[in-house]
Amino acid sequence: NGWNNSTSLDPIYKFTHSATDEFVFTLNVNFPGGGIYKLIQELGNWGSQFHMINGGSASFGEFVQQDADPAFPEPSTGGNYKVTVNFAAGYYWVNPQ
Numbered sequence: 001n002g003w004n005n006s007t008s009l010d011p012i013y014k015f016t017h018s019a020t021d022e023f024v025f026t027l028n029v030n031f032p033g034g035g036i037y038k039l040i041q042e043l044g045n046w047g048s049q050f051h052m053i054n055g056g057s058a059s060f061g062e063f064v065q066q067d068a069d070p071a072f073p074e075p076s077t078g079g080n081y082k083v084t085v086n087f088a089a090g091y092y093w094v095n096p097q
Helices: none
Strands: 024-031 039-042 045-052 060-065 079-086 091-096
Touching: none
Parallel strands: none
Antiparallel strands: 024 079, 039 045, 045 060, 060 091, 079 091
């Protein structure tokens, strides 16, 4: 989305809350491939974001709430993906759709 973090962010980038787990959220997104993305907690606030822990990959890894990089890597191949995050466990998954 061009690093748009304004309160007018397109709602297609808003995660959906799981009906069965209060800590799990998902997002279906079309990644161009080979880029990076950020997980932010509050629109308009870059200081409240999540930090990928070293060793993570484009398909799976751990994260913590921290106001710094690194960003999360997109899959190298563009296409439709489902991003799942578990905020209690601190894990993310990215699967092709």
